[in-house]
Structure formats: C-alpha cells, structure tokens
Amino acid sequence: MKKLITGGTVVTAADEYRADVLVEDGKVAQIGHDLDAGGAEVVDASGLLVFPGGIDPHTHLDMPFNNTVTDDDWETGTIAAAHGGTTTIIDFCLTAGEKRLKDAVVKWHEKADGKAVIDYGFHLMVGELNEDTLSQLPDVLEEEGIASVKVFLAYAREFQASDRTLFQAFKVGADTGAVVLVHCENGSVIDELVDTALAEGHTEPKYHYLTRPPQLEGEATKRAIELANLAGAKLYVVHVTCKEAVDEIIEARNKGYDVLGETCPPYLTLDQTYLEKPGFEGAKYVWSPPLREKSNQDVLWHALQSGQLQTIGSDQCSFNFNGKKRLGIDDFSKIPNGGPFIEDRFGVMYSEGVAKGRISLQEFVALVSTNAAKTFGLFPQKGTIAVGSDADIVLFDPNVERTISASTHHMNVDYNAFEGMEVRGEPVSVMVRGEWVIKDRKFVGNPGSGKYLRRKLANAKTVRQQEVMQS
Numbered sequence: 383m384k385k386l387i388t389g390g391t392v393v394t395a396a397d398e399y400r401a402d403v404l405v406e407d408g409k410v411a412q413i414g415h416d417l418d419a420g421g422a423e424v425v426d427a428s429g430l431l432v433f434p435g436g437i438d439p440h441t442h443l444d445m446p447f448n449n450t451v452t453d454d455d456w457e458t459g460t461i462a463a464a465h466g467g468t469t470t471i472i473d474f475c476l477t478a479g480e481k482r483l484k485d486a487v488v489k490w491h492e493k494a495d496g497k498a499v500i501d502y503g504f505h506l507m508v509g510e511l512n513e514d515t516l517s518q519l520p521d522v523l524e525e526e527g528i529a530s531v532k533v534f535l536a537y538a539r540e541f542q543a544s545d546r547t548l549f550q551a552f553k554v555g556a557d558t559g560a561v562v563l564v565h566c567e568n569g570s571v572i573d574e575l576v577d578t579a580l581a582e583g584h585t586e587p588k589y590h591y592l593t594r595p596p597q598l599e600g601e602a603t604k605r606a607i608e609l610a611n612l613a614g615a616k617l618y619v620v621h622v623t624c625k626e627a628v629d630e631i632i633e634a635r636n637k638g639y640d641v642l643g644e645t646c647p648p649y650l651t652l653d654q655t656y657l658e659k660p661g662f663e664g665a666k667y668v669w670s671p672p673l674r675e676k677s678n679q680d681v682l683w684h685a686l687q688s689g690q691l692q693t694i695g696s697d698q699c700s701f702n703f704n705g706k707k708r709l710g711i712d713d714f715s716k717i718p719n720g721g722p723f724i725e726d727r728f729g730v731m732y733s734e735g736v737a738k739g740r741i742s743l744q745e746f747v748a749l750v751s752t753n754a755a756k757t758f759g760l761f762p763q764k765g766t767i768a769v770g771s772d773a774d775i776v777l778f779d780p781n782v783e784r785t786i787s788a789s790t791h792h793m794n795v796d797y798n799a800f801e802g803m804e805v806r807g808e809p810v811s812v813m814v815r816g817e818w819v820i821k822d823r824k825f826v827g828n829p830g831s832g833k834y835l836r837r838k839l840a841n842a843k844t845v846r847q848q849e850v851m852q853s
C-alpha cells in the first residue's frame with residue numbers, strides 16, 4: 383500500500399531538510415511538499431527524523447563457532463535489528479568443511495529463508511582456505527551474488543589463514559573485484575600467550591584481553607595492508623579497536639592504498655575493565671579483538687570523524703551468559719567469543735555520536751548506513767532516501783530518553799553489554815521496501831519477508847574474460 387510520510391526531517395549522508403516522502407511499490411516515489419496522498423496511508427512524522435534504514439555490514443546469525451552456535455537466529459536476530467533501526471544486514475556465510483563452497487551458501491540460505499524480516503546479503507567467510515577452495519571462489523562469488531570475502535588472521539585452531547593463503551585470497555579479490563575483509567590479530571602469537579597464561583594457572587575472563595594485546599592487532603593490520611596492496615586488492619579491516627591498528631590504516635590511506643576500516647559500538651563506549659568484573663561476569667564482554675584501554679575510544683572517534691574509518695558494524699555474535707558463555711567457566715580460552723549488538727548499534731551511535739556532539743547527523747547516516755551500501759555494492763538501492771531507492775526508512779524520535787536493558791531488548795540472549803546505558807533517541811517505526819516491520823515500537827512484520835540481496839562483483843567474469851581475450 384502507498385504511504386505518505388509527512389512533516390518529518392529527511393536526513394541522508396548529504397542533506398537534512400523538511401519534506402514529505404511518498405512510498406509506492408516498495409520504492410521512494412516522490413519527495414517534496416503537498417504531494418498527492420491519493421489513497422495512501424498518511425503517517426505523521428512531525429518532530430521525527432526520517433533516516434534511511436541502517437545497514438549492518440557485520441553479523442553472525444545462527445553461526446557455528448567456538449564449539450557451539452550463536453544464540454540469535456535469523457528470526458530473533460533480524461527482528462531485534464529492525465527494532466533498532468537496521469533494515470539490511472550482511473551476514474557472514476561460514477564455509478568450513480564443505481567440499482563445495484556452494485553447499486555452504488545453500489546452507490546459509492536455508493537458515494535465513496522463512497525467518498528474516500529485513501533484507502540481507504552474505505559475505506563469504508572461508509574457514510578453510512586452500513588450493514581447492516581458492517579455485518572455487520571466483521565462480522561461487524559470481525553465481526551466488528556475493529561481492530566480499532572474509533579471511534581470518536586469528537583463531538589459529540579454527541580458521542586462521544597463513545600469509546600465503548591470505549595473499550592468494552587478495553589475488554582473487556584483485557581479479558574479481560571482491561572486497562576482502564580481514565580479521566586482523568596475530569593468532570599464532572595469541573595462542574602462545576594463551577597457553578602460557580593457562581600453564582601459569584590463569585583461567586579468568588580478563589586473561590582474554592591480557593593475551594590479545596593491541597600490538598598483535600597493529601601487526602596483523604599492517605601485514606594485511608601490505609599484502610593487499612601488493613596483490614592489488616581492496617581491503618576492509620573489520621572491527622578495528624585500537625590506536626595501533628588505526629595508525630596503520632591512516633598511514634596506508636595517506637599513501638593512497640585502497641583500505642577501509644570498520645569499528646563497532648562497544649569499542650567506542652566500553653573498555654577492558656569490563657572483563658575484570660567479579661565472578662565470571664567478565665565473560666559477558668569476551669569477544670575478539672577484545673575491549674581495550676579507554677584512551678583508544680578517543681582515537682576511534684577521531685578516526686570516524688575524519689573519515690579514516692568508514693563504517694559501524696555490530697559484530698553481532700550472541701551467546702547466553704547463563705548458557706554457552708559457561709563453556710569457559712574454568713578456562714577463559716573456551717568462552718565463546720562474541721556479544722549481542724545488532725539491536726543497539728544504530729541507537730548507541732546516534733546517542734554517543736550525534737547527541738553528544740561527536741558526529742553530525744550526516745556523518746551518522748554515512749557511518750551506520752550509506753558507506754556500507756557504497757562499499758558492498760548496494761548503493762543507491764540501499765543506504766539513502768532518494769527517488770527510486772528502496773523505501774527502507776526509520777522514523778526516529780531524537781528526544782526520547784531511555785535506558786538500554788536486557789529486560790526490554792528483543793535479542794534472544796539473557797544480557798545486554800550496554801545494560802544501564804542511558805541513551806537519547808529511539809527508532810519509533812521502521813519500514814523495509816515500503817512495508818512496516820516496526821510500527822509504534824511494535825513488531826508487525828512477517829518472518830520470511832526479508833529478501834536476499836544479490837550483489838555484483840566489480841569485475842564480473844564476463845569482464846575478466848574480455849580482458850583475457852584482448853590481452
């Protein structure tokens with residue numbers, strides 16, 4: 383049904399203006415004044431900000447990891463995302479053990495089908511990089527509409543790539559145009575530090591951060607940057623946490639390297655002392671890279687303000703505290719790594735960023751939506767409010783004051799890492815392709831209504847073949 387959003391302030395990464403928005407057939411049909419409502423549902427957005435839907439480029443829903451599986455699936459995870467103002471996610475499709483990478487993608491579709499309430503794409507996360515999987519990559523990416531690949535330099539016992547395979551993955555990225563996302567920590571040295579700590583009898587959660595020092599993030603970031611540049615690939619450094627890594631990214635960008643960086647709300651707001659909470663409570667804050675010393679928060683904010691980091695991912699990867707987190711009760715290295723952030727990514731960035739005067743409204747939209755759409759091949763279908771774009775729209779009340787709590791969140795997990803945080807602003811109603819998913823703070827969508835987003839590689843095979851024929 384047609385909808386006419388009246389009286390709100392439209393905010394994009396470029397603009398901010400009073401206008402009405404007419405939505406028809408899932409798209410933004412007109413933006414202006416005195417538009418003909420002609421049978422449309424009229425929505426009064428006076429006093430509200432009208433944002434493009436958030437795009438979360440980093441989620442792990444229903445993913446097997448650290449000997450267990452994440453607690454939010456595609457239904458609970460995407461409903462929570464929608465409540466929080468996110469209308470598109472790009473989730474990591476994990477391939478590990480499948481002989482054919484394509485089988486992993488089929489499996490990921492089965493997880494999402496019938497459950498997702500918002501739109502979604504996949505990054506291919508190749509847990510086992512070898513000759514065989516590397517040779518399959520270009521075709522799988524093209525056939526499945528996946529334009530990005532993630533490689534790990536951490537998790538030595540699960541997914542870590544050698545420098546050689548990392549470099550080969552970058553060559554695939556350079557050849558196909560796929561963006562290569564890298565988790566930058568030196569997993570081999572971390573394993574040595576972990577084994578030493580355990581041998582000395584240290585088992586508590588705080589040893590998670592003590593065995594993953596920021597130098598190892600800086601070192602791996604530098605390595606990934608140089609190897610990507612040598613191969614000619616576009617590098618996207620996921621979940622940047624510290625000065626050591628930010629400095630490497632800035633230096634590379636100043637040299638003209640093709641490097642982008644993402645950070646996540648917890649690194650901007652919490653610090654490593656959370657892992658020192660008494661009892662086992664620190665386990666709630668165990669994810670990788672770990673929370674850092676507080677001074678890093680200012681470094682990250684400055685990098686966002688100056689455009690040296692471009693996106694905010696949630697790194698949603700939830701495990702119940704009174705459940706799977708307990709796998710590590712006697713050994714910090716067995717605590718499943720990850721936290722619940724999909725719901726609060728957008729709201730925390732508005733409150734800590736815009737309401738506290740650290741970033742402008744336009745920078746906020748760029749960071750939580752537009753830049754991810756541009757980087758991952760979804761713009762201008764997603765990531766803005768413009769005639770012809772998908773009508774993914776968040777009506778946001780900037781004046782509400784509320785307190786984040788597990789007792790009111792929608793994620794399928796028994797704690798919230800931002801528990802007690804007072805935030806300003808709240809998504810009130812959210813639509814995806816012109817249909818309400820959240821209306822007046824209530825979920826009104828349909829599991830299964832979310833659509834898979836096929837993305838195009840910058841150098842599709844047809845282009846690559848033409849190049850070969852011409853050379």
Ligand code: URP
Nearest residue numbers: 565669670697699719720
């Ligand atoms: O601890 C984290 N971040 N868990 C999710 C997997 C990853 O490294 O992104």
Ligand code: ZN
Nearest residue numbers: 565620621670
């Ligand atoms: Zn990671």
Ligand code: ZN
Nearest residue numbers: 680681683684
């Ligand atoms: Zn500052």
Ligand code: ZN
Nearest residue numbers: 440442697699
């Ligand atoms: Zn992640």
